[in-house]
Structures are given as C-alpha cells and as structure tokens.
Amino acid sequence: IGIKFALNLNSDYVLLLNNDTVVERNFLSELVKVAEKNKDIGVIGPVNYFYDKPDEIQFLSATIDLKRGTIKFHLDRGLLSEELVETDYVQGSCLMIRSNIIHTIGLLDPDYFCYWEETDYCMRVKRAGFRVVCCTSSSILHKGSKSTLKMPGFMVYYLTRNKFLFLRSHSQRFYEFLVYFFLFGFWWDLMGLIKNKSSIIPFIKGVWHGLFHFKNK
Structure with a gap:
C-alpha cells in the first residue's frame, strides 16, 4: 500500500x-x-x-x-x-x-x-x-538478531520455505541445490537448531512446503 x-x-x-x-x-x-x-x-x-x-x-x-x-x-x-x-x-x-x-x-x-x-x-x-x-x-x-537460537518458529519456517521459492525462481539448476541440500544443508541447518528445539518442526515444515511449492501465508 x-x-x-x-x-x-x-x-x-x-x-x-x-x-x-x-x-x-x-x-x-x-x-x-x-x-x-x-x-x-x-x-x-x-x-x-x-x-x-x-x-x-x-x-x-x-x-x-x-x-x-x-x-x-x-x-x-x-x-x-x-x-x-x-x-x-x-x-x-x-x-x-x-x-x-x-x-x-x-x-x-x-x-x-x-x-x-x-x-x-x-x-x-x-x-x-x-x-x-x-x-x-x-x-x-x-536491531536484528545474530543468532538462530533467538529465532522464533515462524522466522525459521519462512526463512526455510522462502529459500526454496527463491531458488526455484532464480537457479537454472534447481535440482543441484536439492542434491546439495539433502546431502549436506539439511543436516547442517538441523544441527544448528538442536538447542532451539521448538524451531525444528517449523524448519521441517518449511522444507516440505518449499519443496512442494506451497505458498500459504
């Protein structure tokens, strides 16, 4: 507006x-x-x-x-x-x-x-x-935060889901990202959330929705 x-x-x-x-x-x-x-x-x-x-x-x-x-x-x-x-x-x-x-x-x-x-x-x-x-x-x-430990679940969800939306739109080889992500990136991100367990489910949900191109707000 x-x-x-x-x-x-x-x-x-x-x-x-x-x-x-x-x-x-x-x-x-x-x-x-x-x-x-x-x-x-x-x-x-x-x-x-x-x-x-x-x-x-x-x-x-x-x-x-x-x-x-x-x-x-x-x-x-x-x-x-x-x-x-x-x-x-x-x-x-x-x-x-x-x-x-x-x-x-x-x-x-x-x-x-x-x-x-x-x-x-x-x-x-x-x-x-x-x-x-x-x-x-x-x-x-x-005043933005430097640590994922302070990220609420909705932030983790949208950061994750929207990364998929972005790369689907701008990467000419989206499949290469998917291979790298599920071999390395997924586990690296998951390890980063171990101490912020309430964000693990939003992270996985973000991956799922990003992978299948869900755009719900």
Missing part, C-alpha cells in the same frame, strides 16, 4: 525502512545523491551496523551461491573506502528503489510474505539490467 501511494505521488524513489532501525542524520540524502549520479542503479541501500554493537558491520555486501542456496557476506572494512559496493542484494532493513524500476518489473512478490522477498526483488532488478549496490557513505543501526 505504501509503495503504491508513493508511486501515485510521482516520487523518483521509494524507500523501504524497517521499524527496528535507527538512522544516521544524512543516510537518505546520501542514498539519493549517489543514485542521482549513477542512473544505472536500480536498488541502493546503506551499510547496516548492529544496534547493540554500533562499530560492528551487520551487512555491507553479499554473494548468493545459487547451486548451494548459501550466502557469503562481505564485511571487510576495507570495502568502506569505496563509494559503492556491488552486491547480489540489499538487506531488507533499508533499501531504496528507483520508481521507474517498479514500473518496469513490478512490486515485491507477495508470495514471500516475509524474508527473502528483498533478495528476490534485487535479483529481478539485476536481471532487468540495473545495478544493486550498497552506499558506504550512508549507514543505519539495525
């Missing part, structure tokens, strides 16, 4: 910002300034720092392995010396989308409901020929 409202106002950009963030004074002006200089940017976001550890980078750049369904995060402070850092996606806590991109490829996919939806959108933006970048002169503090 908010995105459509912004588009009806003929805005040049649409900003998505989570309510568990604290922004720096000039975070938005820096995003707009850099986007205006680089018309090939479709999505741009700030550097995310942990709210409780403001000197520790939470998100800067990431590379998605479509064969394994894994994500490699690039958190090297040396990257901060660059004005822009290329990334496969911008973290959903804060991202700014050029309005003409939305007119071109559409809105975020509602099938995701939560988690992986920004990842899916950024991949669609890149497929349309635009860049997805992080602006190092813009930053926010984000």
Whole structure:
C-alpha cells in the first residue's frame, strides 16, 4: 500500500525502512545523491551496523551461491573506502528503489510474505539490467538478531520455505541445490537448531512446503 501511494505521488524513489532501525542524520540524502549520479542503479541501500554493537558491520555486501542456496557476506572494512559496493542484494532493513524500476518489473512478490522477498526483488532488478549496490557513505543501526537460537518458529519456517521459492525462481539448476541440500544443508541447518528445539518442526515444515511449492501465508 505504501509503495503504491508513493508511486501515485510521482516520487523518483521509494524507500523501504524497517521499524527496528535507527538512522544516521544524512543516510537518505546520501542514498539519493549517489543514485542521482549513477542512473544505472536500480536498488541502493546503506551499510547496516548492529544496534547493540554500533562499530560492528551487520551487512555491507553479499554473494548468493545459487547451486548451494548459501550466502557469503562481505564485511571487510576495507570495502568502506569505496563509494559503492556491488552486491547480489540489499538487506531488507533499508533499501531504496528507483520508481521507474517498479514500473518496469513490478512490486515485491507477495508470495514471500516475509524474508527473502528483498533478495528476490534485487535479483529481478539485476536481471532487468540495473545495478544493486550498497552506499558506504550512508549507514543505519539495525536491531536484528545474530543468532538462530533467538529465532522464533515462524522466522525459521519462512526463512526455510522462502529459500526454496527463491531458488526455484532464480537457479537454472534447481535440482543441484536439492542434491546439495539433502546431502549436506539439511543436516547442517538441523544441527544448528538442536538447542532451539521448538524451531525444528517449523524448519521441517518449511522444507516440505518449499519443496512442494506451497505458498500459504
């Protein structure tokens, strides 16, 4: 609803910002300034720092392995010396989308409901020929958790199910992911939930629904 409202106002950009963030004074002006200089940017976001550890980078750049369904995060402070850092996606806590991109490829996919939806959108933006970048002169503090031990069951469910939805849409060899996942990934993820036993059933349910493409909210 908010995105459509912004588009009806003929805005040049649409900003998505989570309510568990604290922004720096000039975070938005820096995003707009850099986007205006680089018309090939479709999505741009700030550097995310942990709210409780403001000197520790939470998100800067990431590379998605479509064969394994894994994500490699690039958190090297040396990257901060660059004005822009290329990334496969911008973290959903804060991202700014050029309005003409939305007119071109559409809105975020509602099938995701939560988690992986920004990842899916950024991949669609890149497929349309635009860049997805992080602006190092813009930053926010984000209160997101670092540990799966603190994840409630619904979070584990949607993170798991939506990974399957994402890879089914974007991986040209989805079967390779399935082979890797059931040989290694499934057991690795399950071991990570041993101390959070209440999330094991949501995890297995997420695998089942993702495997058979269930999209219930």
